[in-house]
Amino acid sequence: VTPQPLPDEHHIARYVGASKIYPSFDGKRRVDSERFLPRADYPPGAGPEEFVSVDWLEHFQGISRRQQLDQIHAALQRRGITVSRKGGFVVVTEIMRQPWLPQLKNGFGTAVREDIPKKFPFL
Amino acid sequence: MYNTVKKEIEATNYDHIHADYWLRRECSGKVSAFERFRAERSEDEPSQILTSGIRPATKGVIIKLCIPQETSEGKEQDTLAPKPLIEVDFLLGFLEKIEIKEVIAIARLAGFENTANRLGEILSFQEELEPDEQPLSLSSLKQFLRFLIKHRGLWEPSIVVTDRGNVKAIWEYSEKQIFWIEFYPSGDVRYLAFVPNERRSDGIERTASWSTASDVFDRAKSLGATAWMVL
Numbered sequence: 001v002t003p004q005p006l007p008d009e010h011h012i013a014r015y016v017g018a019s020k021i022y023p024s025f026d027g028k029r030r031v032d033s034e035r036f037l038p039r040a041d042y043p044p045g046a047g048p049e050e051f052v053s054v055d056w057l058e059h060f061q062g063i064s065r066r067q068q069l070d071q072i073h074a075a076l077q078r079r080g081i082t083v084s085r086k087g088g089f090v091v092v093t094e095i096m097r098q099p100w101l102p103q104l105k106n107g108f109g110t111a112v113r114e115d116i117p118k119k120f121p122f123l
Numbered sequence: 124m125y126n127t128v129k130k131e132i133e134a135t136n137y138d139h140i141h142a143d144y145w146l147r148r149e150c151s152g153k154v155s156a157f158e159r160f161r162a163e164r165s166e167d168e169p170s171q172i173l174t175s176g177i178r179p180a181t182k183g184v185i186i187k188l189c190i191p192q193e194t195s196e197g198k199e200q201d202t203l204a205p206k207p208l209i210e211v212d213f214l215l216g217f218l219e220k221i222e223i224k225e226v227i228a229i230a231r232l233a234g235f236e237n238t239a240n241r242l243g244e245i246l247s248f249q250e251e252l253e254p255d256e257q258p259l260s261l262s263s264l265k266q267f268l269r270f271l272i273k274h275r276g277l278w279e280p281s282i283v284v285t286d287r288g289n290v291k292a293i294w295e296y297s298e299k300q301i302f303w304i305e306f307y308p309s310g311d312v313r314y315l316a317f318v319p320n321e322r323r324s325d326g327i328e329r330t331a332s333w334s335t336a337s338d339v340f341d342r343a344k345s346l347g348a349t350a351w352m353v354l
Contacts, residue, residue, distance in 0.1 A: 017252060017256060018252060019244075019245045019249055019253060019259075020284065022282065022283050025295045034286065040286055041287065044257050082253070
């Protein structure tokens with residue numbers, strides 16, 4: 001399968017565990033952008049992560065954002081990932097594409113999942 | 124107030140037998156032992172009653188805030204520089220030989236309640252919800268707490284764990300005022316600063332670099348970030 005870039009108006013989401021989320025000055029929960037870079041050693045002891053695993057929201061057509069995330073939640077559980085209410089889904093929006101974050105462009109690889117069969121180079 | 128607080132600090136030169144006693148009680152979960160020890164000492168020395176309820180971290184802040192106003196020479200002193208408090212040396216000495224839960228107890232003992240609570244949460248999350256993530260590094264945690272104890276005038280930062288298992292401390296005051304430090308086990312740190320700069324088109328100057336845990340405070344100060352990191 002040849003990787004296809006996602007349209008600019010589409011979104012990706014990534015589940016982030018509670019230990020990576022902090023309360024911001026405005027009361028919102030935030031994660032830093034490093035959550036969208038390949039991890040230095042993941043799984044622990046296995047060396048650098050090959051790609052960043054994300055899910056494509058618009059794969060689920062005709063439903064609300066909340067329902068899209070519910071679908072992704074269910075998919076994560078099928079993969080054996082523990083999803084907690086204390087964690088959260090980060091949905092990538094335009095702000096992540098600002099030019100002063102070039103490391104995001106370089107850092108993205110491809111995401112491959114069987115139940116959400118999309119491979120894409122992001123950005 | 125300064126004189127009273129100063130006496131309090133001088134009087135903290137209690138022997139290590141007593142200190143070790145209440146610390147061990149603290150580590151074993153009997154959190155009120157420290158307060159009882161302070162109260163017992165206060166009974167022996169009435170002059171300390173006014174400040175006996177002040178936790179060490181708060182007390183450090185009070186001293187720093189008081190010194191510039193009280194010095195007879197009128198010299199401007201650095202309110203942010205760490206002061207040689209006996210309790211600081213004592214706590215730092217303990218950090219060398221303890222485990223994660225004991226480090227958290229030390230943090231609570233030093234008056235960093237929010238930090239201790241957050242670290243406890245993180246341990247719980249990692250055990251129950253994130254078993255495949257890199258566990259919190261004890262060495263990184265010690266570096267972080269050592270930094271926090273040495274710079275008691277800072278407000279307690281938000282804390283996350285990086286993919287390497289390091290502690291990342293985040294001081295965030297607004298979109299334009301952010302400073303975070305990632306503490307590496309070796310004593311190195313990585314830091315990022317957002318500071319306001321109206322001459323830039325977006326109004327934010329960004330600086331990211333590497334330094335050491337002992338030098339990063341000076342870096343923050345030179346960038347002007349300590350203006351909002353201090354209580």
